[in-house]
Amino acid sequence: MQPLVLVNPKRRLPARHEIGILTFAVVLAATVFYLDTFTDIHSALATLYVITLLLSAETLTEKGTLLLTGSCVSLSMFSYVTAHGLQGDMAAALRLIVAVAAMAITCALIIRNQRARLDLLRFNAALRSSEERYRTIFEQGRVALWERDYSEVRAMLMALRAQGIFDLRAHARDNPDLVENCIARVPTIAANAAALELLGIVDAQDVRSMRRYIAPDDTTFLELMVAIFENKRHFEGRGTIIAADGTNKMVLLTVGFPEDAANFNRVIVGMFDVTEREMTQKALFEAQAELALASRAATVGALSASLAHELNQPLGALVVNAQTLQRWLDRDPPDLAAVSRSAERIVRDSQRASDIIQSTRSMLGNHAPVIEPVSLIQLVAETRALMESELLRNAVRFDIIAESELPTVNAVRIELQQVLINLITNALQAMADIPETKRWIEVTIEAADAQKVAIRVRDSGPGLGSDILRNLFKPFCTTKETGLGMGLAICRSMLEARGSTLAARNHSDGGAEFEMIVPIEATHE
Structure with a gap:
């Protein structure tokens, strides 16, 4: 009690x-x-x-x-x-x-x-x-904090609004001294130790005016004035400040404005040094740009053997047709009908070689790809013809299993063909150590659903190990001593950019199986 x-x-x-x-x-x-x-x-x-x-x-x-x-x-x-x-x-x-x-x-x-x-x-x-x-947080916190008096500059900005000025940015362009005048009207009342450390100074009196620490070409202060001019409650922006030793620092500036105009005499301003983060991001962007360039080069490297075969075939045909044309001309009298047929074949094979080169240049450049109706059955047949010499040299049987009626898909023909060439080339390399009589590649084409078509490439090789299967589509994952490990990663990203997918698994009857799901309508990047 x-x-x-x-x-x-x-x-x-x-x-x-x-x-x-x-x-x-x-x-x-x-x-x-x-x-x-x-x-x-x-x-x-x-x-x-x-x-x-x-x-x-x-x-x-x-x-x-x-x-x-x-x-x-x-x-x-x-x-x-x-x-x-x-x-x-x-x-x-x-x-x-x-x-x-x-x-x-x-x-x-x-x-x-x-x-x-x-x-x-x-x-x-x-x-x-x-x-x-508040004082403990302000003085002992590791965030750079200032107390600044924005009352005078707010009064000036409100006077401009009363005069009929509604676009402060345009007014600042017409009056270059506006920003300098505003900076001069914002004294610093207090600054904590982190703020002084950010600027590299010791005496708090040195930051009463921030003019010498604001980069001349920085527009953040103008945007801050625009926020006050438009009566916003909060401002956040990135800017550049000049430390006492002359080094430039990138900072994230945050300001919360009070509701009562009378409290603009003590506004808290926070700054975060993001110089290292910005530099890291810049380095990352540069590395990504270099990687993109390397990826394109790696794509060409991965397809170089196939491209060589593609060019060898039309070039070889050109030579044969030119020799045939010469023989028909040497006859007495010349067989002009046969000469005409040989000339037509020369033109056809020349155009084909030109198309192959142009496709490779488009892949390496920044040209927008051409989306066109593509018959997948015809595309697989053409790809088999392109790689016929490679298939014969490796003694590999190539079978195409397709449904009788399949819709055409709107896609970039060269991209789908590049993926097929990459998958077939990988299959050939995977079967290098098995007997020739057991080497075969089977390509199945069928409807996945009403809006998509599936292409499955299966081989009779040893299949994929569990470790390789988990990381198969990651960059630099390869089982070949001289491989870059970029081919499948590029193939997947190239397909996904059009709304397609690429997956891999081991078939229940043995061998590896890759599945492409291609939408009938392609997705633009």
């Missing part, structure tokens, strides 16, 4: 002064009681108890005030009964009622004042605690 505390422990006066006041209040109450009880003074002496309450207000708690009020009321009623009895006259009763009412009202006012004072004390304590926490 808590003890009853009557004296206010949160004193504002010295203890001896409070004792004196309480003593005087008690003496005053005793005097009033004596005069009201034992004299014939016909006035509302009991109202003088109000003075006792007022004197004790600063020293008693709320419960003490209530107890003292109750005591004074009791003394007044006792005095009334003693002096007038229970049959007192109306005037005496009215005086008693007035005195009791005065004491009750005074008690209520004192209690209200005490509660208001306690609330104010609690509010001030919370405010001091909040200020202490």
